[in-house]
Amino acid sequence: MSKQYSHPDTVCIHAGKTGLNPHGALATPLYQTSTFVFDSAEQGAARFAGEEPGYIYTRLGNPTTRELELKVAALEGMEDAAATATGMGAVAAATMAFLQQGDHLIASKAIYGCSFALFNHQFARYGIEVSFVDMTDHEAIKQALQANTKMIFAETPINPTLTVLDLDFIGRFAKQHRLVSVIDNTFLTPLLQKPADYGIDLILHSATKYLNGHGDVVAGIIVGSTEHITQIKLTTLKDMGATISPHDAWLIIRGLKTLSVRMERHCQNAQKVAEFLEAHPAVGQVYYPGLKSHPGYKFIGKQMKAAGGVLAFELKGSLDDGRYFINQCKLFSLAVSLGDAESLIQHPASMTHSPYSAEERQMAGISDGLIRISVGLEHVEDLIADLTQALSLMQQKQQRSPLSL
Known part of the structure; x- marks a missing residue:
């Protein structure tokens, strides 16, 4: 993890730098490559086995992408992050890594349209049950809980009604019932709201929006503990392939500076x-x-x-x-x-x-x-x-x- 800074304005500019900058460029180097060369067959085998650190293939990791991930993790005050090709890639990878047939998800009744479509239309095909509830009503959340509930998902403020949800209650409820809590923090960014302060497990962003800020990138990011992010990267993100382009990661790093x-x-x-x-x-x-x-x-x-x-x-x-x-x-x-x-x-x-x-x-x-x-x-x-x-x-x-x- 990068050096810690006292103010988020500084974190936006300096956090996450990986040190992979052999020529001393001020701007983050763009590693626009699909694959990485090994020094030997033994090194390649060791990297695939997880016995040696290093990059293999950009779908599995890239130095430019890594700087973005570490920077946003530092901004959210969490351990790690996984960058994705789109905001919906982040929603899908984060939820499907922890849900399987027979599980139940509690979701806010008002969320982004494609998040709703994923939960309401696609999850049903795979035997995942979803209850959409008014999350301003804490009793409604409690009543939605089932023996097979594994996750709670919401946005705050909600898109597009701007309804604000109580993160303290959601975080405590999730911990009490051992649910994975997921909050989409796109509307406010880590500068205005930090769900991790309330015990939220996973924080999502459509990095297309404020994190990039210039309307020229489509991307997403998931932030959480090292354990959760590792599970996401080694399962849904790796196998479904919704990983970010290094060039898009580079553009978001540039956007984050302002x-x-x-x-x-x-x-x-x-x-x-x-x-x-x-x-x-x-x-x-x-x-x-x-x-x-x-x-x-x-x-x-x-x-x-x-x-x-x-x-x-x-x-x-x-x-x-x-x-x-x-x-x-x-x-x-x-x-x-x-x-x-x-x-x-x-x-x-x-x-x-x-x-x-x-x-x-x-x-x-x-x-x-x-x-x-x-x-x-x-x-x-x-x-x-x-x-x-x-x-x-x-x-x-x-x-x-x-x-x-």
């Missing part, structure tokens, strides 16, 4: 945008934990250092009004994903959470009128001006067609 300053601006901008939307007469409700009106506000300064850069809101109008509003935005890019320098806007029901049926979306609290924004790094006055003109045009449309209300 994570702290980026998150500060994301949070500042999102807070001002949320306050603007909450005061606007065309907006019905805003979901952002940084607002005092949000139930998750009580976790700010405790479980969460800040509320992050993602918010959601409901317009006063029809689904057609919402689509019209989105189409009028000029500075906000109509795109899924989050955590980029650019501000993004999307419609969860028809986009990121379309794997849910209409009934499942209703149960998860994802209405047809919900709009999600990833607030970027532009000047906040420009962002608010763009929202202002789009809302004004929507209101004018409603006045021309009053039945849309």
